[in-house]
Amino acid sequence: MEKNGIPAALLTAMTSMAKVAGANRILASGLIPHAVGDPSRTLDEEIAWRKGQVTKALNAVATPLDEAQIFPDW
Amino acid sequence: MKQPFRLDVHTIDIDNVEVGDTTGVSGHTLAVSVDEISDLVLEDSRIAGVEVEITQPGDDVRIVHCLDAVEPRTKVGDGDVFPGFLSGMDPVGTGETLRLGGVSILVSSRYPQPFSGLLQAREAVVDMSGPTAMYSPFSRVRNIVLVFTPNPSIENVDYDDAIRRAGLRVGEFVARSALGNEPDSTTVFDFSDVNPDLPNVVYFYQLQGQGSMADTYLYGRVIHNLVPTLIHPNEVMDGAIVSGVHVYSCYKNPTFLHQNNPIIWELQARHGKDLNFVGVIINRGHNYTQDDKERSSQWAAKLASFLEADGAILTAEGGGNSAIDMMLACQYMEKAGIRTTVVSSEAAGADGYDFPLFYTVPEADAIVSIGSEDEIVAMPKVSKVIGDEYILDSETPSCGPFDLKMYYQYCSTNQVGGNFLTGRMF
Amino acid sequence: MIRVVHYLNQFFAGIGGEDKADAPFEVREGAVGPGRVLKMLFGDEAEIVQTLVCGDNAFHADPEGNLAAIIAAIAETAPDVVLAGPAFNAGRYGLACAAVCAAVNEELGIPAVTGVYPDAPAVDVFGTRVVMVATRDSAGGMKDAAGRLADVGLRLARGEGLLPADEDGRIPMGYRANRVADKPVATRALDMLMARLRDEPFTSEIELPDQVEPVPPAPAVADLSKTTVALITEGGLVPEDNPDRIESSSATKWARYPLAMLAKNENPAFKSIHAGYDSRWVDADPNRLVPLDAARALEEEGVIGKLHEYFYVTTGNGTTVTHAERMGEEIAIQLIADGVQAAILTST
Structure with missing residues (x-):
């Protein structure tokens, strides 16, 4: 995606793997089986949390970068 | 007074297995009573039926749907093998243990319910002869294959527990029938003498703990919340670690290969000669977050430092996810000044042109390859199949011929070193 | 008897040096120049039935035309294997040898082997497609190079396939395949670890990659x-x-x-x-x-x-x-x- 000029944010539980693989906009999120899910929350809370994760990803594609970055998890 | 943690392992070498009226060993021949084994297995109502098949190296036979394999072992005198399954939580690994060498109890079955997602037992094949025999270490032992029929009314996870226990119970029963026979050899597992002139070596032994059908058991319990911990190698010899991994057929470390972990046997043979075998660190592979992986790998390196290790051998079980845990442990050990050697499988693609490792760290520059899971193997027609007429999830007759990825060859790229394959650059 | 066709440039065919590099393609019967070294190595198992010769400049002036003529000649002779060179570090000659091997193998299905220096330009262009034994950078390495060429060539002619690159003395083609190891995993692992602990040399069975070339980040979205x-x-x-x-x-x-x-x-x-x-x-x-x-x-x-x-x-x-x-x-x-x-x- 990035090579073709499309800024792409990656939500993943395995940020180190993403870095090695060459992703540029990396965000720690969730667990391996559900990167944008949290079954321990109630459904409403989970949706609100997920909205927050997606918002962070959107901010990442709106952030100019010089090199790959793992965005902080807050 | 302090007692050394000592285990005497007595081996009776078995060079023939045959059906008999009663189960027992005479010389190097093991006789197996089908009735005795059926009665033992069917005490558990979760199993509806069992066929007992014997197959030996060189037979024109294919075994399909392989699940766990168990080496017949029992205690001589006090104690039990397979703690947490056949006994309580009393520590194992001391006293005397009898093993029947060259024999495996191999469990084959379908499951009562259809699977979906990751949590499924996948096809696992052993060819007992011909050019495809090299793809499974179980082509080189005499297999007593237990082909189970599930009770259709129970859930897969429950059934899985039933057949795991059945394999262990049959293994112990068969070994017990040889009690009183003279062993061919005895190996003493005692690492209490440490020579200060030799380097200290630890074994980092990563176990799969990913969910049902992909779990390993430590004293009968899953290892999901395990922080790296120490285990004595003798405990492993007595069945402290039992396999429930049926997902990745090629990578699988079945119970047989935990009991016979080749790294532990090699360290035993070199203890006091080349090195001091100072401990085994077990770690859960497949930790689910970066933080969990960091904590585990850092913790393992810390334990190795506590043991004053100079060197470490690292093995894992499973694919890319578990490779990260192992490679991070390698990295942190190296940073702590501990020299490492990593045993790794490869995934270089069917044509072999891809980079073979899932995940690397710059510190992992000493790697032993156990071959690539991606190679496609032409499985020939065989005259007899044990397990099932058809390959799982297909209409392909098990007798062949068909093409099969290495992934489905039982323990072909087993990471504790059970097989003989290696990846080479051409 | 295994039948071999051998490819040479004008220099090794004895026509002359750079001044004869425009010598046109020709076909000669039997072994010529380095072909006589190969012939000795073959013993009774193989013979060079034909030698194809083309000047370095002549070949590259019209590679398509020359390759077509070479392929036609080889198709008619129908050998069991084609050997080219060895070309050592000669740029044009190595490229011609490799191009001939690629065409023979891919168009006729006949195995073909050449020998070049590992840094030669032919390796960059044909390294993953053509079987190449590694040679020294000059004809002083003829004896070893011819030995490897003969070994690998005859093995392919017998239908036995390649050995791993280091055993063949070949330049790696970049793919990996499974083989039975000579020692158990545990022995190899402990041998490697002991070598590290004793500061002795060891060879990792998998080489780590060069760092992945980073992709420059795409521009951020403005709104x-x-x-x-x-x-x-x-x-x-x-x-x-x-x-x-x-x-x-x-x-x-x-x-x-x-x-x-x-x-x-x-x-x-x-x-x-x-x-x-x-x-x-x-x-x-x-x-x-x-x-x-x-x-x-x-x-x-x-x-x-x-x-x-x-x-x-x-x-x-x-x-x-x-x-x-x-x-x-x-x-x-x-x-x-x-x-x-x-x-x-x-x-x-």
């Missing part, structure tokens, strides 16, 4: 509220009948499905066919993998301009880098065609 955003995952979420037959591991395929279909999530329902993670939570609620509900809400609130109406999916478990890069390229082309300006990816 999210005017941006069309796509959702992509490697988590294997597909309609339950998996209509596009995406593989559960080592994927070579990707697909896209309408978000409207995912929102409905019945007849067919979506589930994950990915064989590398426990998908029960995603199967119960696919938003945990493809964050459709959250992204749709952000679209309705005007935070983003538009949510692209498809999500894109493959399986990232055991997928090779080659296929992953290809699929990424294909998806990017599709996204650009559909006017997408940013992507959110989720991985398992």
Whole structure:
């Protein structure tokens, strides 16, 4: 995606793997089986949390970068 | 007074297995009573039926749907093998243990319910002869294959527990029938003498703990919340670690290969000669977050430092996810000044042109390859199949011929070193 | 008796040096120049039935025409194997040898081997396609080079296949394959560790790669509220009948499905066919993998301009880098065609 000029944010539980693989906009999120899910929350809370994760990803594609970055998890 | 943690392992070498009226060993021949084994297995109502098949190296036979394999072992005198399954939580690994060498109890079955997602037992094949025999270490032992029929009314996870226990119970029963026979050899597992002139070596032994059908058991319990911990190698010899991994057929470390972990046997043979075998660190592979992986790998390196290790051998079980845990442990050990050697499988693609490792760290520059899971193997027609007429999830007759990825060859790229394959650059 | 055709340039055929480099293609019977060294090495097992000669400049002045003539001559002779050179570090000669081997092997199906210096230009151009033994940089290494050429060539002629590159003395072609090891894993592992502990040399059985060339970050989007955003995952979420037959591991395929279909999530329902993670939570609620509900809400609130109406999916478990890069390229082309300006990816 990035090579073709499309800024792409990656939500993943395995940020180190993403870095090695060459992703540029990396965000720690969730667990391996559900990167944008949290079954321990109630459904409403989970949706609100997920909205927050997606918002962070959107901010990442709106952030100019010089090199790959793992965005902080807050 | 302090007692050394000592285990005497007595081996009776078995060079023939045959059906008999009663189960027992005479010389190097093991006789197996089908009735005795059926009665033992069917005490558990979760199993509806069992066929007992014997197959030996060189037979024109294919075994399909392989699940766990168990080496017949029992205690001589006090104690039990397979703690947490056949006994309580009393520590194992001391006293005397009898093993029947060259024999495996191999469990084959379908499951009562259809699977979906990751949590499924996948096809696992052993060819007992011909050019495809090299793809499974179980082509080189005499297999007593237990082909189970599930009770259709129970859930897969429950059934899985039933057949795991059945394999262990049959293994112990068969070994017990040889009690009183003279062993061919005895190996003493005692690492209490440490020579200060030799380097200290630890074994980092990563176990799969990913969910049902992909779990390993430590004293009968899953290892999901395990922080790296120490285990004595003798405990492993007595069945402290039992396999429930049926997902990745090629990578699988079945119970047989935990009991016979080749790294532990090699360290035993070199203890006091080349090195001091100072401990085994077990770690859960497949930790689910970066933080969990960091904590585990850092913790393992810390334990190795506590043991004053100079060197470490690292093995894992499973694919890319578990490779990260192992490679991070390698990295942190190296940073702590501990020299490492990593045993790794490869995934270089069917044509072999891809980079073979899932995940690397710059510190992992000493790697032993156990071959690539991606190679496609032409499985020939065989005259007899044990397990099932058809390959799982297909209409392909098990007798062949068909093409099969290495992934489905039982323990072909087993990471504790059970097989003989290696990846080479051409 | 194995029948061999040998290819040489004007220098090794004894015609002359640089001043004769425009010597045209010709066919000679029997062994010539280095072919006589090969002949001695072959003993009674093989013979050089024909030697093809072409000047270095002549070959490269018309490579297509010369290759056509060479292929025609070899097709008629129908040897069991073609050997070319060895060319050592000679640039034009090595390229001609490699081009001849590639054409013979790919067009006629006849095995072909050449020998070049590992830094020779032919290795960059033909290294993954042509079997090349490693030689020294000059003809002073003729004896070793001819020995390797003869060994590998005769083995291919006998149908025995290649040995690993280091055993053959070949330049690696870049692919790996499984072989039976000479010692058990545990022995090799402990030998390697002991060598490290004793500061003795050792050879890793897998070489670590050069660092991946980083992709420069794409420019950031200027205004999210005017941006069309796509959702992509490697988590294997597909309609339950998996209509596009995406593989559960080592994927070579990707697909896209309408978000409207995912929102409905019945007849067919979506589930994950990915064989590398426990998908029960995603199967119960696919938003945990493809964050459709959250992204749709952000679209309705005007935070983003538009949510692209498809999500894109493959399986990232055991997928090779080659296929992953290809699929990424294909998806990017599709996204650009559909006017997408940013992507959110989720991985398992």
